[in-house]
Amino acid sequence: MNLALIEQYKELHSTSVYGKTSEQDAAMYSKIIKSEGYKSILDFGCGQSMLVKNLRAPKVARYDPAIAELSKIPDGRFDCVICSDVMEHILEEDVPEIFEQIQSKSDDCIFTIHVGEANLSLPDGRNCHVTVKPFSWWLEQIMEYWKEGSVHRAMNPRFTIIAKGVRS
Numbered sequence: 001m002n003l004a005l006i007e008q009y010k011e012l013h014s015t016s017v018y019g020k021t022s023e024q025d026a027a028m029y030s031k032i033i034k035s036e037g038y039k040s041i042l043d044f045g046c047g048q049s050m051l052v053k054n055l056r057a058p059k060v061a062r063y064d065p066a067i068a069e070l071s072k073i074p075d076g077r078f079d080c081v082i083c084s085d086v087m088e089h090i091l092e093e094d095v096p097e098i099f100e101q102i103q104s105k106s107d108d109c110i111f112t113i114h115v116g117e118a119n120l121s122l123p124d125g126r127n128c129h130v131t132v133k134p135f136s137w138w139l140e141q142i143m144e145y146w147k148e149g150s151v152h153r154a155m156n157p158r159f160t161i162i163a164k165g166v167r168s
Contacts, residue, residue, distance in 0.1 A: 001065065001098070002091050005130065008122040009066035009089065016120075017048060022084035025112060025160070026054035029082055032110060032152065032162060033057055038079035042105050045086030046070060073105070081105050084112040085158070087138065088129040095131070099145045109146070109163045113138050116157035135159050 022029075022043070033041065033055060040059035043052050048067070052060035061074040081102050090098050102109050115135055118128035135154065139161065142149050147165035154160075 001094055005091060005122075006065050008124055008126075010068075011123045012120070012128070013048060013066055021114075022046070022049045022051040022082070022112070023054065025084060026051055028153065028160070029084075029110060030054065030056045033080065036080065036108070036162075038108070040078040040080075042074060042078040042081045044081045044083045044102055044105070044109075045089070047085075049084075051082070051084070073101070078106045079108065081109040083109055085114055087111060087113050088115070088118075088131055090131060092131045092133075095141055096145075099141070103145065103166045107164065107166045110152075110160065111138075111142065111163060112153075112158055112160045114158045 029051070039057055041052065041055055041057045041061070043049065043060070043062045046062040046064045052062055059078070061078070062070050063073045064070045083102060087095065087098070114129060115133065115138070116129070117132055120128045122128055139149060142161055142163050145167055146163035147167055149161050149163045152160040152162050
């Protein structure tokens with residue numbers, strides 16, 4: 001993972017309210033969690049979000065490498081990882097590493113990905129969405145790592161995919 005980029009996000013988090021988009025989707029995530037029977041959830045790349053407070057699951061945890069108190073990835077495995085508005089903040093060359101990190105925590109992941117530019121810039125001037133790719137590109141990447149990928153919601157510029165079963 002690109003440490004210089006993480007430092008950019010650390011600075012952004014320390015100076016502004018940022019990374020709360022997932023809270024808008026709490027009802028959708030809760031519905032998926034209930035229908036799939038997930039009991040433990042990891043909010044991977046949670047930002048400043050308190051999404052986990054709104055999820056109906058017995059075990060919930062948060063992780064974000066750019067927020068000091070959340071920068072240690074929780075131990076153990078989870079029934080599902082939620083990765084909401086995170087992947088577009090990862091450099092393209094780091095996407096495989098992040099997918100592998102997610103898979104070390106769960107076989108299933110709910111991805112919500114924004115396919116356009118962000119309204120904010122990083123302290124170094126780059127757009128906060130450092131990997132802006134079309135839906136088809138993201139779906140192809142996900143399907144290289146998971147056996148199943150069903151589109152749950154496609155509302156331009158964001159879409160949600162439920163990915164299940166790690167490819168070996």
